[in-house]
Amino acid sequence: xxxxxxxxxxxxxxxxxxxxxxxxxxxxxxxxxxxxxxxxxxxxxxxxxxxxxxxxxxxxxxxxxxxxxxxxxxxxxxxxxxxxxxxxxxxxxxxxxxxxxxxxxxxxxxxxxxxxxxxxxxxxxxxxxxxxxxxxxxxxxxxxxxxxxxxxxxxxxxxxxxxxxxxxxxxxxxxxxxxxxxxxxxxxxxxxxxxxxxxxxxxxxxxxxxxxxxxxxxxxxxxxxxxxxxxxxxxxxxxxxxxxxxxxxxxxxxxxxxxxxxxxxxxxxxxxxxxxxxxxxxxxxxxxxxxxxxxxxxxxxxxxxxxxxxxxxxxxxxx
Amino acid sequence: xxxxxxxxxxxxxxxxxxxxxxxxxxxxxxxxxxxxxxxxxxxxxxxxxxxxxxxxxxxxxxxxxxxxxxxxxxxxxxxxxxxxxxxxxxxxxxxxxxxxxxxxxxxxxxxxxxxxxxxxxxxxxxxxxxxxxxxxxxxxxxxxxxxxxxxxxxxxxxxxxxxxxxxxxxxxxxxxxxxxxxxxxxxxxxxxxxxxxxxxxxxxxxxxxxxxxxxxxxxxxxxxxxxxxxxxxxxxxxxxxxxxxxxxxxxxxxxxxxxxxxxxxxxxxxx
Numbered sequence: 001x002x003x004x005x006x007x008x009x010x011x012x013x014x015x016x017x018x019x020x021x022x023x024x025x026x027x028x029x030x031x032x033x034x035x036x037x038x039x040x041x042x043x044x045x046x047x048x049x050x051x052x053x054x055x056x057x058x059x060x061x062x063x064x065x066x067x068x069x070x071x072x073x074x075x076x077x078x079x080x081x082x083x084x085x086x087x088x089x090x091x092x093x094x095x096x097x098x099x100x101x102x103x104x105x106x107x108x109x110x111x112x113x114x115x116x117x118x119x120x121x122x123x124x125x126x127x128x129x130x131x132x133x134x135x136x137x138x139x140x141x142x143x144x145x146x147x148x149x150x151x152x153x154x155x156x157x158x159x160x161x162x163x164x165x166x167x168x169x170x171x172x173x174x175x176x177x178x179x180x181x182x183x184x185x186x187x188x189x190x191x192x193x194x195x196x197x198x199x200x201x202x203x204x205x206x207x208x209x210x211x212x213x214x215x216x217x218x219x220x221x222x223x224x225x226x227x228x229x230x231x232x233x234x235x236x237x238x239x240x241x242x243x244x245x246x247x248x249x250x251x252x253x254x255x256x257x258x259x260x261x262x263x264x265x266x267x268x269x270x271x272x273x274x275x276x277x278x279x280x281x282x283x284x285x286x287x288x289x290x291x292x293x294x295x296x297x298x299x300x301x302x303x304x305x306x307x308x309x310x311x312x313x314x315x316x317x318x319x
Numbered sequence: 320x321x322x323x324x325x326x327x328x329x330x331x332x333x334x335x336x337x338x339x340x341x342x343x344x345x346x347x348x349x350x351x352x353x354x355x356x357x358x359x360x361x362x363x364x365x366x367x368x369x370x371x372x373x374x375x376x377x378x379x380x381x382x383x384x385x386x387x388x389x390x391x392x393x394x395x396x397x398x399x400x401x402x403x404x405x406x407x408x409x410x411x412x413x414x415x416x417x418x419x420x421x422x423x424x425x426x427x428x429x430x431x432x433x434x435x436x437x438x439x440x441x442x443x444x445x446x447x448x449x450x451x452x453x454x455x456x457x458x459x460x461x462x463x464x465x466x467x468x469x470x471x472x473x474x475x476x477x478x479x480x481x482x483x484x485x486x487x488x489x490x491x492x493x494x495x496x497x498x499x500x501x502x503x504x505x506x507x508x509x510x511x512x513x514x515x516x517x518x519x520x521x522x523x524x525x526x527x528x529x530x531x532x533x534x535x536x537x538x539x540x541x542x543x544x545x546x547x548x549x550x551x552x553x554x555x556x557x558x559x560x561x562x563x564x565x566x567x568x569x570x571x572x573x574x575x576x577x578x579x580x581x582x583x584x585x586x587x588x589x590x
Binding site for chain 2: 129132201204205239256
């Protein structure tokens with residue numbers, strides 16, 4: 001037996017959504033022990049000389065060349081376009097059809113571990129939500145907002161592959177609000193702003209996870225091939241308006257009755273940090289139970305809410 | 320001293336602050352639990368309820384020590400009086416007992432979370448949406464939960480039907496068996512007379528999205544309230560028929576009826 005064969009081979013991992021802050025944190029944690037290939041459908045990012053980085057639309061045939069060129073063992077799919085970006089059609093193409101292509105190629109090229117980043121938005125925000133929603137709860141958001149259909153479809157697709165091809169070892173992660181340095185999602189924009197809109201009379205319970213903790217969670221999950229769907233959230237909760245107060249945001253009340261009024265205001269003023277399709281998430285709680293993930297993967301978030309909010313209070317500039 | 324600090328010092332004296340903190344309800348780092356309970360708001364609520372409990376309704380609570388000091392508990396009582404004053408008084412009685420006080424949760428109508436300010440306020444003082452999943456999760460977390468199995472059938476009934484127990488839902492019994500929770504029955508006497516209603520304007524209630532709309536005086540009368548807590552009841556057996564569940568619900572209902580009759584016999588007058 002030669003030295004080359006006895007020497008342990010570094011696992012090869014394809015990370016999608018590489019232009020995002022979360023993917024870059026994940027890559028930072030894995031680059032020493034794994035051979036990473038980064039890809040993003042939006043832009044090409046430079047991640048160092050040791051990490052090949054590509055800007056490819058998953059629906060293009062050239063995407064398969066990556067699988068031909070690199071012997072991937074795992075895929076970490078963080079490239080979901082969030083519900084506040086692009087148009088519905090483009091999101092559908094990227095999130096649903098693009099993911100399907102990714103999963104098909106993964107199956108074709110014998111990938112043994114896939115992580116799919118979803119969102120807690122799939123549960124949908126409504127007045128009748130119970131507390132501590134577990135993974136078996138129905139995904140109601142598709143019936144509540146057409147802008148969240150692609151998120152649910154992406155999950156359905158991943159679910160289908162999860163059961164049809166068990167050898168892919170697919171895990172779907174549904175994190176709560178990911179926030180922290182570099183995060184550009186809706187919640188992060190709200191917390192980092194000087195003035196934040198609130199629905200008058202509503203302050204739903206929310207959960208926040210620091211981007212570094214989320215990156216740790218993804219790394220942990222990538223190392224243990226357990227199939228399934230997992231909520232990812234710390235055992236800590238805060239009311240939305242209290243969170244804004246701690247972050248030093250001036251609260252701007254938006255009339256909440258009748259329910260159509262705040263949506264009209266949001267559309268008329270084109271409030272990016274208070275989009276109409278996420279309005280109910282600022283009204284009703286969607287509190288998820290992350291204990292399943294914590295127990296399965298031994299995950300314990302390290303950054304408390306106070307630390308997260310201190311960052312936003314001390315950095316009141318658009319991110 | 321600012322106005323907020325002044326009000327806080329008057330409403331939440333140091334002793335009360337320590338008393339509530341001592342109960343040690345499990346919470347996150349910012350003082351909230353998953354259902355929106357907030358310790359600081361609860362202290363204000365407790366302080367404001369004290370005169371209502373002691374002075375306005377002159378509540379007499381008997382057998383409050385029947386409540387187990389820990390573990391999952393369902394406090395099951397008769398519902399009456401249009402507004403959930405009975406839940407408030409039962410909750411205060413348990414949170415203010417000298418030995419092993421507990422902060423019970425209340426299951427509220429699905430209508431409340433949609434009401435601005437009120438929905439959040441109720442959550443912050445311990446109420447949560449009356450959903451079986453919520454109740455199950457809370458029992459799994461060893462909470463004590465106030466349940467009125469009559470629901471709006473009980474609270475919305477007219478004065479002429481006072482102290483007539485309405486149909487009990489069976490959900491609480493299923494949960495009590497599954498989570499091995501103690502059932503503490505409580506008979507509430509007095510709340511029926513606090514808002515006597517002579518009619519219910521159903522079409523208007525439906526148009527407004529309300530569970531009922533009573534024709535009643537626009538005041539809450541200071542009827543004297545008697546709370547009689549019974550000994551905890553335990554039910555086991557995982558796989559039993561719905562018929563057996565109903566029998567057990569009837570047992571609880573009979574015990575509540577006995578406690579109501581006890582309260583009615585004890586009271587010397589409505590006020």
